[in-house]
Amino acid sequence: MDERKEDFVEFQLLDGQFFTKIPRKYLRRKKFQMPDKSQLKAFIPGVIQNIYVQVGQKVRRGEPLLVLEAMKMKNDVNSPVEGKIKSINVKIGDVVKKDQVLIEFSDFED
Amino acid sequence: MLKKLLDFFFRKKKQVLESEKTAKEKQTKQGKLTARERIERIVDPGSFHEWDMFVQQASTDLGLDKKFLPRDGVITGTASIMGHPICIYAQDFSVAGGSLGLAHARKITKIMDHAIKLGVPIIGINDSGGARIQEGVNSLAGYGEIFFRNTRASGVIPQISIILGPCAGGAVYSPALTDFVFVVDKISKMFITGPEVIKTVLGEEISMEDLGGARVQAEISGNAHFFAETEEECFEQVKKLVTFIPWNNRKKADPFPPKQPKVNYRISELIPEDPRQPFDVRDVIRAIVDDSDFFEIMEFFAPNVVIGFARMNGETIGIVGNQPKVLAGVLDVDSSDKAARFIRFCDSFNIPLVTLVDIPGYLPGVDQEHSGVIRHGAKILYAYSEATVPKITVIMRKAYGGGYIAMCSRHLGADFVFAWPMAEIAVMGPEGAANIIFKNEIAESPNPEETRKQKVKEYIEKFANPFVAAANGYIDAVIEPDETRKYILHSLFISRSKEEQTLPKKHGIPPF
Numbered sequence: 001m002d003e004r005k006e007d008f009v010e011f012q013l014l015d016g017q018f019f020t021k022i023p024r025k026y027l028r029r030k031k032f033q034m035p036d037k038s039q040l041k042a043f044i045p046g047v048i049q050n051i052y053v054q055v056g057q058k059v060r061r062g063e064p065l066l067v068l069e070a071m072k073m074k075n076d077v078n079s080p081v082e083g084k085i086k087s088i089n090v091k092i093g094d095v096v097k098k099d100q101v102l103i104e105f106s107d108f109e110d
Numbered sequence: 111m112l113k114k115l116l117d118f119f120f121r122k123k124k125q126v127l128e129s130e131k132t133a134k135e136k137q138t139k140q141g142k143l144t145a146r147e148r149i150e151r152i153v154d155p156g157s158f159h160e161w162d163m164f165v166q167q168a169s170t171d172l173g174l175d176k177k178f179l180p181r182d183g184v185i186t187g188t189a190s191i192m193g194h195p196i197c198i199y200a201q202d203f204s205v206a207g208g209s210l211g212l213a214h215a216r217k218i219t220k221i222m223d224h225a226i227k228l229g230v231p232i233i234g235i236n237d238s239g240g241a242r243i244q245e246g247v248n249s250l251a252g253y254g255e256i257f258f259r260n261t262r263a264s265g266v267i268p269q270i271s272i273i274l275g276p277c278a279g280g281a282v283y284s285p286a287l288t289d290f291v292f293v294v295d296k297i298s299k300m301f302i303t304g305p306e307v308i309k310t311v312l313g314e315e316i317s318m319e320d321l322g323g324a325r326v327q328a329e330i331s332g333n334a335h336f337f338a339e340t341e342e343e344c345f346e347q348v349k350k351l352v353t354f355i356p357w358n359n360r361k362k363a364d365p366f367p368p369k370q371p372k373v374n375y376r377i378s379e380l381i382p383e384d385p386r387q388p389f390d391v392r393d394v395i396r397a398i399v400d401d402s403d404f405f406e407i408m409e410f411f412a413p414n415v416v417i418g419f420a421r422m423n424g425e426t427i428g429i430v431g432n433q434p435k436v437l438a439g440v441l442d443v444d445s446s447d448k449a450a451r452f453i454r455f456c457d458s459f460n461i462p463l464v465t466l467v468d469i470p471g472y473l474p475g476v477d478q479e480h481s482g483v484i485r486h487g488a489k490i491l492y493a494y495s496e497a498t499v500p501k502i503t504v505i506m507r508k509a510y511g512g513g514y515i516a517m518c519s520r521h522l523g524a525d526f527v528f529a530w531p532m533a534e535i536a537v538m539g540p541e542g543a544a545n546i547i548f549k550n551e552i553a554e555s556p557n558p559e560e561t562r563k564q565k566v567k568e569y570i571e572k573f574a575n576p577f578v579a580a581a582n583g584y585i586d587a588v589i590e591p592d593e594t595r596k597y598i599l600h601s602l603f604i605s606r607s608k609e610e611q612t613l614p615k616k617h618g619i620p621p622f
Contacts, residue, residue: 008388011438013470015510015539018386018438023413025330025444026437032476045313071311097313 037081037110040103042096046070051092053103057085065103068096083108125163129180133204142275142297143341145185145200148235152345153189153198160187162220168212172244179205182213183238186221188230191352194364197225200235203275208238210281211245215252222259229358231268233348236285237275253280260287265458267358270348273298273334274341278322286333289455290351290407293324293334294344300327300334329410332444337410350405354419354426355459362460363426372402377591385507385534391416391431391439391466394506398595400424407452412444417452419461423599428456431466432517434507441513442473443486450489450620457497462602465494465503465524469513470539487516488621494522496618500605502598505529505576505585510538520584525608526601527585528594529576535585536573544569 010017049067053059059079068075086106090096133144143151149158167179183205188197199221201208218234225232241249263269264287271285272292276299285291285300293300301322308314308321320326328337336351338344356363375397380389396402399420406418414437417430430449432439441449456463472478472487494501494516502525503518514535518524529535537543545552548565555561579585589597 008435013438013440014474014542015470015508016386016541018388018434018470020388020434020438021413021436023436029475029477032480045311 038086038105038108039101040065040077040080040105042068042098042100042102043077044068044070044075045096045098046075048090048092048094048096048102049074051088051090053085053088055085055088059083059085059105066090068102077102079105081105081108081110121164125180129202129205133202136204140203140275142203142237144204145202145235145237148272148274148341148345149185149187149189149198149200151342152233152348153191153196154193158187158189158198160185162186162217165213165217167214167245168216169242169245169248174211174244177206179211181205182211182217183208184214184217186217188221188224191349194352194357195228195230196233196352197221197228197230198233198235201238201275203237203239206242208275209240209242210238210249210252211242212248212252214242215249215255219252219255219259222256222263225267226259226263229267229360231270231352231355231357232263233270233272234284234288235272235274236277236281237273238281239276240279240281250280253284256284257287260284264289265359265454268355268459270351272344272348273300273324273327274344275299278302278304290336291327291334292336292338292344292348293327294338294341295324297341298324298327298334325410328408332408332411332448334411335407351419354405354421355461356426359458359460365424366400366421368424369401369421371397371399371595375402377594381506381530381532381591383532385532386438388435388438390435391433391468391506394466394594395420395429395431398422398598399427399429404429408448412442412448414439414442415445415449417449422464422595422602425602426461427464427602428452428461429464429466430518432469432513434468437473438470439468439508440470440473441487441490441516442478443481443483446483446486446488446490450493453490453493453497457493457499460499462500462502462605463494463497463518464598465501465518467503467505467509467514467517468507469510469517470508471510471513485621487512490516491522492618492620494518494524496612496620497523498608498610498612500602500608501525502601502605503527504594504598505533505535506591507532507534508539509533509535511536525605526597528587528589528597529579529585530591530594531576531588533576533588534570534574535576535579540566540569540574543573 007021011020047069049069051066053065061082063079064076065079066077068077083105084107086104088103090102137144165182167174167182183202186199199218269288270290271288278301282300299318299322327334336347377397380393395404404420414433416433501518520527544565552558552562576588
């Protein structure tokens with residue numbers, strides 16, 4: 001590891017700032033984000049096989065919303081919230097990526 | 111007689127010379143040495159003796175009967191490295207991609223059984239495309255038998271894996287079960303599921319190198335312990351390692367002639383006054399060990415804790431040190447894993463432990479908590495408490511809170527604990543402590559900042575020193591930094607015949 005003066009930075013801990021190096025793995029770590037409950041995201045990449053709901057429809061928690069086929073499995077995707085369908089961003093046959101927003105909710109309750 | 115001899119020579123030629131020629135052609139194209147070359151470059155010249163040379167594939171199904179697979183794709187044998195006896199095997203990628211068939215696996219398990227029975231280290235060179243599909247479940251059985259022996263031999267004989275080619279899927283669990291894994295840049299590839307599968311299933315695109323190349327394994331995943339640019343450099347590392355470790359768990363590592371550290375390192379000049387300024391703990395290590403020779407393990411992974419072997423008075427010791435130069439020397443998930451496994455290796459193989467402490471605490475963060483820093487951090491407590499080899503601790507500067515306890519404190523069974531005069535042994539650092547204890551006074555003061563500074567100063571004077579701990583007998587002596595080697599040497603001498611009886615049990619349940 002080549003050492004350069006500028007590699008050293010102020011690093012904040014409970015006991016003040018320490019002058020130290022930060023490894024790449026630490027810099028690349030996934031920073032925590034509160035999950036956004038107003039959106040339903042694809043948990044795995046796949047193909048939308050079926051959509052059970054329509055825009056404006058009220059849904060209950062646990063109600064099946066759509067079928068996402070991935071790894072040869074037809075996965076029922078259920079509503080994580082109680083609320084109203086604000087928009088459906090996919091249609092049957094769409095190929096979706098991981099974390100792509102599929103459905104948005106309004107007036108929802110956790 | 112002559113006819114028999116000629117027949118033997120002919121057979122041997124076919125197995126050795128001809129297969130070596132093919133191997134040479136195929137391996138050179140990939141920038142790799144052949145299995146035989148690898149063995150010969152690791153072991154002492156002329157010491158290698160090959161066994162099971164005439165073994166061939168066990169199966170004749172699916173066209174295997176028409177193939178010539180010399181040695182079934184693996185060379186096994188015994189040899190010496192710098193005079194130390196070892197068992198060794200090397201997979202031959204030029205024979206059916208080094209694929210593991212039943213006979214191949216039996217050769218490996220046979221040499222492993224030898225190593226276990228004879229009490230010598232086993233070295234495995236991995237260069238294989240994986241299971242031999244034609245041999246079906248027999249190939250899987252072979253892997254299972256290897257993993258079983260890796261596990262049963264763990265803590266009995268040192269096990270070394272050298273990854274010099276692909277090592278993917280289930281096959282990679284054998285190295286993972288061994289004590290030390292060596293990788294070489296651009297040659298080693300390790301993964302459970304390859305780029306193809308990841309792309310098909312998750313749509314994530316990544317190259318083989320970025321997924322499981324040598325650099326990734328040495329820096330990000332922590333699967334590899336040693337990284338080298340070339341095979342030659344890797345072999346030098348292997349040889350050096352072998353000299354530091356004993357043949358088996360009933361022996362001590364072979365002693366070397368004692369040497370003084372190189373004089374150009376003076377500890378008192380290495381340490382900055384301000385405890386928030388960094389220094390390189392490896393310089394302190396070099397200042398106290400024989401010939402200033404520190405053999406670092408896992409240099410690139412979790413560098414906030416430094417581990418490795420060195421010698422003092424000619425005898426091998428294992429060193430664990432916080433590294434103030436990286437992440438202020440905190441403990442986190444990765445560094446706890448790294449240190450804990452090393453401590454357990456040293457304990458298994460009768461290598462005394464020297465711990466150098468300068469720790470501001472555990473690393474805060476959601477990612478740390480969610481990755482299980484509680485469970486991982488507990489490993490280091492477990493490993494130190496469990497270890498019965500001589501344990502010597504030097505508190506250099508900060509030793510705060512849980513970090514103080516974890517870094518082989520008296521309370522975890524350290525035999526000798528020393529502290530430098532600038533050591534701060536406390537529940538937390540002065541800033542944090544003053545802010546909590548004097549919260550109201552600071553808030554109600556007409557000049558809060560002034561009061562805060564005053565209170566921090568008060569705290570420093572009262573607690574940020576080694577004398578409270580010394581008064582309680584938690585440390586045995588406050589020593590000058592430049593006396594550190596002297597005190598460690600004495601402690602090692604006194605604890606030479608240490609033996610500790612532990613409670614009868616089958617085995618503990620460490621927080622894996």
